[in-house]
Amino acid sequence: MLKKATRRQFLKTTTAAGVGILAAPAILRAAGEPLKVGTYGGYFQDSFDKHIYPEFTKATGIEVESISEPTGSAWLVQLQAAARAGQAPADVSMMTQTAATKGANDKLWMPLDSSKLGNTSALPEHFVRKYDDGSIYAIGALSWYITLVTNTEVYPEPPTSWKDMWDPKYKDTLGLLAKVDNSFLLEVTATTWFGGTEIMDTEEGILKVMDKLAELKDNVRLWYRDEGQFQQALESGEIPMGQYYHDVTGLAAADGQPVRSTFPQEGGILDSGSWCLIKTSKMKEQAETFINYMSQTDIQAKLARKVGTAPTVPRELTDLTDEEFAAVSSDIKPIIPRYDLYNSKGDWLNQKWAELIAS
Amino acid sequence: MSAMEDSASGAARGFSLKLLPPVYASVMLGLFFLIPLGIMLAVSFFHRVEGAFYEPAFELTNYARFLDAFFIRILGFSIGLSIAAAVIAVLIAFPFTYSLTRARRGTQIFALVFLLAVLSLSEVIIGFSWSTLLSRTAGVSNLFVALGLFERSAAYYPSLPALLLGLVYLSFPYTVLVLYPALSRLDPELSEAARMMGASPVRTFFTVVVPVMKRTIISTIILAFVFTLGAYILPQTLGKPPHWTLSVHITDQAIFEANLPFAAAMAILLLLVSLVMVAITLLVGKEDAVGGKA
Numbered sequence: 194m195l196k197k198a199t200r201r202q203f204l205k206t207t208t209a210a211g212v213g214i215l216a217a218p219a220i221l222r223a224a225g226e227p228l229k230v231g232t233y234g235g236y237f238q239d240s241f242d243k244h245i246y247p248e249f250t251k252a253t254g255i256e257v258e259s260i261s262e263p264t265g266s267a268w269l270v271q272l273q274a275a276a277r278a279g280q281a282p283a284d285v286s287m288m289t290q291t292a293a294t295k296g297a298n299d300k301l302w303m304p305l306d307s308s309k310l311g312n313t314s315a316l317p318e319h320f321v322r323k324y325d326d327g328s329i330y331a332i333g334a335l336s337w338y339i340t341l342v343t344n345t346e347v348y349p350e351p352p353t354s355w356k357d358m359w360d361p362k363y364k365d366t367l368g369l370l371a372k373v374d375n376s377f378l379l380e381v382t383a384t385t386w387f388g389g390t391e392i393m394d395t396e397e398g399i400l401k402v403m404d405k406l407a408e409l410k411d412n413v414r415l416w417y418r419d420e421g422q423f424q425q426a427l428e429s430g431e432i433p434m435g436q437y438y439h440d441v442t443g444l445a446a447a448d449g450q451p452v453r454s455t456f457p458q459e460g461g462i463l464d465s466g467s468w469c470l471i472k473t474s475k476m477k478e479q480a481e482t483f484i485n486y487m488s489q490t491d492i493q494a495k496l497a498r499k500v501g502t503a504p505t506v507p508r509e510l511t512d513l514t515d516e517e518f519a520a521v522s523s524d525i526k527p528i529i530p531r532y533d534l535y536n537s538k539g540d541w542l543n544q545k546w547a548e549l550i551a552s
Numbered sequence: 553m554s555a556m557e558d559s560a561s562g563a564a565r566g567f568s569l570k571l572l573p574p575v576y577a578s579v580m581l582g583l584f585f586l587i588p589l590g591i592m593l594a595v596s597f598f599h600r601v602e603g604a605f606y607e608p609a610f611e612l613t614n615y616a617r618f619l620d621a622f623f624i625r626i627l628g629f630s631i632g633l634s635i636a637a638a639v640i641a642v643l644i645a646f647p648f649t650y651s652l653t654r655a656r657r658g659t660q661i662f663a664l665v666f667l668l669a670v671l672s673l674s675e676v677i678i679g680f681s682w683s684t685l686l687s688r689t690a691g692v693s694n695l696f697v698a699l700g701l702f703e704r705s706a707a708y709y710p711s712l713p714a715l716l717l718g719l720v721y722l723s724f725p726y727t728v729l730v731l732y733p734a735l736s737r738l739d740p741e742l743s744e745a746a747r748m749m750g751a752s753p754v755r756t757f758f759t760v761v762v763p764v765m766k767r768t769i770i771s772t773i774i775l776a777f778v779f780t781l782g783a784y785i786l787p788q789t790l791g792k793p794p795h796w797t798l799s800v801h802i803t804d805q806a807i808f809e810a811n812l813p814f815a816a817a818m819a820i821l822l823l824l825v826s827l828v829m830v831a832i833t834l835l836v837g838k839e840d841a842v843g844g845k846a
Contacts, residue, residue, distance in 0.1 A: 267807045273605045295810060298604035365707075371793075372808055415710065416793055418808075431689045431707070536603045543809055547801070548622050551793040 227256035231283035234261030244499040284474040287466040304328035309481040312488040331467035333505035338439040338461035345451040347433035355385040368423040368435030371416035373546035440501035456523040463527035596816035614817035630797040637719035638776035645727035653736040667725040679789035715791035723776040734768040
């Protein structure tokens with residue numbers, strides 16, 4: 194269970210994992226080096242190892258070495274440091290949107306050849322990220338929702354709105370993500386109480402949203418960086434409510450755990466991961482083949498079925514049934530994170546956020 | 553401490569052949585301590601490129617950012633917390649180790665092996681175990697309910713006492729293992745003499761053993777202090793956000809914000825402040841010793 198719970202977690206062993214990856218001897222094979230692909234360690238990686246990589250190798254002849262990566266920003270720091278040393282701990286990595294942008298600002302990603310990425314034409318524009326000169330550096334891999342989750346034994350009736358998190362009757366019961374740019378709680382607060390994230394256009398507006406968010410602090414039992422920390426507490430009922438990943442919650446419920454994920458009426462938070470190729474990689478062609486392969490509509494449908502993530506291609510293009518689609522997504526308009534802000538005033542936001550929760 | 557003194561006097565005794573150990577020591581010290589520290593010091597002056605990484609430069613902005621009520625408060629809290637944890641750990645460990653050195657050899661070996669085993673536990677395991685023990689659903693309060701002491705079970709974490717408990721637990725084995733050699737070398741004739749002159753065992757402990765071991769006690773507290781200052785998982789698991797120590801914030805900056813220059817600056821400042829505190833403690837200890845002789 195714990196292993197499953199460690200997808201985007203701040204790996205307890207972040208440093209150990211990093212050192213391990215950097216220190217691992219390069220695995221050389223007769224047929225050449227395999228393509229190193231990084232995904233979030235734990236259940237995510239297991240699903241890719243089991244359902245995706247073997248068939249990719251069968252279809253293309255390219256071997257894949259699966260790399261386990263910690264949460265987006267932590268992995269980004271490791272990649273940046275490795276790139277400066279001329280290393281490539283992974284060729285292709287799945288990055289969160291914030292991390293992909295920060296990497297692009299540092300020119301960490303190798304530009305990709307659009308002629309080799311024919312299948313990506315089905316992707317919405319925002320999933321094909323480009324440098325200023327028009328070259329592509331990131332391709333949408335998959336999407337996931339962060340929703341309101343509850344322990345079904347403690348709360349037989351599910352909450353319906355993000356507003357419930359402010360209700361005094363939930364004192365000391367919430368588990369919330371501890372970082373401004375992975376919890377997206379400012380967007381949730383803005384959408385729930387201020388009619389949308391437009392209020393976050395100005396710093397005064399953001400501070401107003403923070404004041405509103407501060408009102409729920411008494412209800413928070415745990416601000417978590419480590420997913421495993423919260424999932425275990427949610428399942429046992431120790432911390433019976435909070436924000437969490439829709440896909441993992443669904444998987445835990447399918448395993449018989451007393452948990453449920455609810456799309457609040459204001460919408461779930463829609464976040465996504467993109468494939469990025471580190472500039473120090475020597476496997477550009479293989480990486481492009483991989484990214485192109487992963488962008489096929491039937492592979493996107495397969496990810497939805499096997500990994501529980503939402504497809505990056507429009508739903509009509511997939512053969513997902515209504516039921517399959519409902520399991521990974523919702524018709525309620527999602528809350529889209531203000532990635533632009535984490536890019537333009539990330540340090541200011543982080544400082545204000547730290548002061549907000551640590552005081 | 554004593555090991556350092558030994559090697560220092562050893563180097564002074566011989567000059568020609570014995571030059572090798574100090575050279576070896578300096579090279580290792582340089583390789584594994586000074587060079588990394590130098591890199592960190594350099595990075596702490598680098599320029600943070602917001603939304604990207606950093607570039608070489610020489611600026612004091614990272615240090616200036618720290619001079620803010622928010623971080624000063626965190627620094628003060630971190631130091632206070634570590635001192636409290638170190639003092640409590642030594643308060644428990646000293647009498648424990650003293651009685652241990654007077655126990656049978658078999659008991660001593662068993663206790664030391666057990667402590668070494670505890671030492672092998674990572675901060676993560678310790679944090680996770682204590683959070684379970686202190687939880688509402690599976691923790692000790694359920695035992696109290698079963699015994700009829702409480703009406704309903706309660707959660708004791710996250711809280712400051714829970715965090716202190718975790719830190720004391722983490723540093724206890726270290727303090728015992730540092731105190732053990734000194735206490736077992738303590739000349740039994742000292743306490744025997746006190747006993748022969750009619751002092752009770754408790755009186756002997758406080759008027760003979762503790763004063764004789766004063767310097768050892770102080771250096772053990774310093775060691776435990778420095779050790780707990782580096783803890784960054786326990787404050788997250790057992791403490792509330794106001795209890796997150798500077799180490800947690802350094803980790804946040806380094807791992808999550810990719811702001812290595814600021815993380816390095818905070819680490820350097822934390823290092824300096826701890827060094828100053830250690831120096832003050834040693835100076836005070838020295839003055840006392842001189843005063844005692846006079």
